[in-house]
Amino acid sequence: xERDPIQTERLLLRPFRAEDGEALCTILTDPEVCYFEPYxxxxxxxxxxxxxxxxxxxxxxxxxxxxxxxLVGKLYxxxxxxxxxxxxxxxxxxxxxxxxxxxxxxxxxxQYAFTQLGVRRIIAEADVRNTRSCRVLxxxxxxxxxxxxxxxxxxxxxxxxxxxxxxxxYAILRDEFLK
Numbered sequence: 001x002e003r004d005p006i007q008t009e010r011l012l013l014r015p016f017r018a019e020d021g022e023a024l025c026t027i028l029t030d031p032e033v034c035y036f037e038p039y040x041x042x043x044x045x046x047x048x049x050x051x052x053x054x055x056x057x058x059x060x061x062x063x064x065x066x067x068x069x070x071l072v073g074k075l076y077x078x079x080x081x082x083x084x085x086x087x088x089x090x091x092x093x094x095x096x097x098x099x100x101x102x103x104x105x106x107x108x109x110x111q112y113a114f115t116q117l118g119v120r121r122i123i124a125e126a127d128v129r130n131t132r133s134c135r136v137l138x139x140x141x142x143x144x145x146x147x148x149x150x151x152x153x154x155x156x157x158x159x160x161x162x163x164x165x166x167x168x169x170y171a172i173l174r175d176e177f178l179k
């Protein structure tokens with residue numbers, strides 16, 4: 001579904017463009033940023049190609065700092081195709097961690113989803129070791145509904161064996177968010 005750009009005081013949430021590739025490199029080539037992501041660190045060429053893919057996928061939005069025009073992150077927002085539920089996710093460039101961009105961007109998208117799209121429920125998942133992301137979700141008013149023990153792996157150890165992660169599932173209903 002096409003979305004119009006969403007503005008906050010500091011951010012613009014807009015569709016990705018193929019020309020976002022160079023800026024996206026700072027996110028997708030950083031091992032610290034990608035550590036808890038469901039994909040490996042990308043090469044520069046792969047990150048540039050990824051921007052072109054994201055430009056064709058309406059489930060992703062670029063997070064742009066309005067004052068500088070700099071791409072500082074990406075948002076994922078996808079219809080789960082059941083009972084008005086969507087999933088949200090975010091990735092912010094390391095240089096912009098601690099500035100409140102993740103909750104600001106997610107909150108704006110959630111506000112839009114609940115008030116303009118009629119979304120009933122939004123969920124998110126986070127590796128429980130990713131305490132920063134868990135704090136963001138809690139700051140957004142989402143409740144931890146479950147922890148799925150050793151339910152996913154995105155990294156392997158030095159022998160190539162999977163490093164299994166516990167995943168927390170968070171959610172919020174429209175009425176809870178809008179009260």
